[in-house]
Amino acid sequence: MSSIEFPCLEIAQPIGVFYIGVMAQSDLIEISKSDVIHIDKDERDIETVSGLERPISRLRVKELQEYVKNIDAAFPTGVIIAVSAMDVEFDRNQKVMKLRRGDDVATIIDGQHRIEGLKGLPPTFRFDMNVTIFVDMDPEDQAAIFSTINLKQVPVSKSITYELFEYARSRSPQKTCHQIARRLNQSSGSPFKDKIMILGVAHDKDKETLTQAAFIKPLEKLIVPEKQAMADRDALKRGRHIPKPTEVEVRTKRLVFRSWFLDDQDSKIAQTIVNYFAAVEAVWPKAWGVKTPGLVLNRTTGYNALMRVLPLLLFKLGIDEVHSIEDFASFLSLVTLTDDDFNPNIFKPGSSGEAILYQRLLSNMKIDESQPWKGLTVKSI
Known part of the structure; x- marks a missing residue:
């Protein structure tokens, strides 16, 4: 036998x-x-x-x-x-x-x-x-x-998973996002200063509003399609060339940061995030800048909605350059919401509140989600 x-x-x-x-x-x-x-x-x-x-x-x-x-x-x-x-x-x-x-x-x-x-x-x-x-x-x-x-298994925190990419020698979307999270959390003047719960760093519970994984996940989606992230990492580790995305891929998948990532220009990604959320902080200083019970803008619900809006704004402004705080604020200032409006009575924590806020932002800025790149005249701030 x-x-x-x-x-x-x-x-x-x-x-x-x-x-x-x-x-x-x-x-x-x-x-x-x-x-x-x-x-x-x-x-x-x-x-x-x-x-x-x-x-x-x-x-x-x-x-x-x-x-x-x-x-x-x-x-x-x-x-x-x-x-x-x-x-x-x-x-x-x-x-x-x-x-x-x-x-x-x-x-x-x-x-x-x-x-x-x-x-x-x-x-x-x-x-x-x-x-x-x-x-x-x-x-x-x-x-x-x-x-x-x-x-009896304990699931591994997604924040721990991203933290481990710090030890990787080769580039990857995951490592880039992890490094941006750390940089923005540590940099003086960053709208995310001390707001991200970085593993291995002393926590300031009076300021932290986002986990490391919550910050990284929406950012990573603007660099690589979710199902392609591990393939990108493998290709880069093997030293293979990854082609630039086509215009259709950028628009349909909203990969507004992919070309910068492939060109090793992570600093442009980081600066765009800084300028965008600095504009958010300028328009809604209380809702973004202060950790207050009940306010959702600087927590996962608000952050996710704002990150969904970001690629649509970049289609308007252009995805080939880093735009100023004033550029982003010119759009955000069209939104009629006040600091106190970002509360759970209007925007419930979670996906439902995120979706309502996202649609409210688009509506006030008069952005057509299906064709966000069409022209729009906005007032200067």
Whole structure:
């Protein structure tokens, strides 16, 4: 009978003996199957849940299939599978395990999305996986392992993720946005001075209104489409050329900072953000400058709405140069809202309040969202 042979170690823990081995991704894909959760209801409407792994997220699989192609792709944590004793042989002296070949040999306890992601690689590509193997493990113990792994994990803060890009040597949209956030938070005279919660920096809770991730996410969207950010990072790390966006791409995707980023002109991006929000602060000094309970302009709701307006203003003013505070203020001064209007009674915190504020800003500035580049005469400030 055909078998897969690979190096393996025997591990003893309170749950019993299990094995940790190194398998080629093609072999792991061949023998693995997911015991996907399914729910049946009997006549008394009592749910009986069987199976371990969660249903496959096609979006997650697609993301991982792109990720494994990156130059620095890695799955350092192990996939966990269960196999029958009839399908396995382990040589303690040689520290080698043999598994029967077949698509029904291994049940995935944890790691189905990583395994599906590996299917994006050609079979001849080498991507070794560390695999934890339980032999003749009963369903109750399988469920206990699965729940321990998946119910007790603490998600990593997005702000931590962006902070880690500080250590990257190559350029990337994520690193550029992280550096701009730090620069604007530290610079004297910046409208964001001490307003961003930077990790590893002493916090001034009387001033901070935005998390690092909240500041970066809308900015990154003006540099690169969300689904393309990791591809940009990979291309730059490999030293590949990224073509400039077409005019249609800039307008439809609002990539107003992409050309500057690709030309290594991050300072122009930072200065534009400074001038724009300095204009916001000039028009609404109280709502932007002071952290006051109830005011939403300098928090995520207001910031997101203003960042959605920014590319439309740049289409009006021109995206090839850094515009002055006065240029931006000439538009913002058309808005009839006062400092005290930026309250949760009018603009509820969250996406609904953000959308209402965004539409109010466009309406007052008479900007057509579908064709924002058409001419508009505004009063000078």
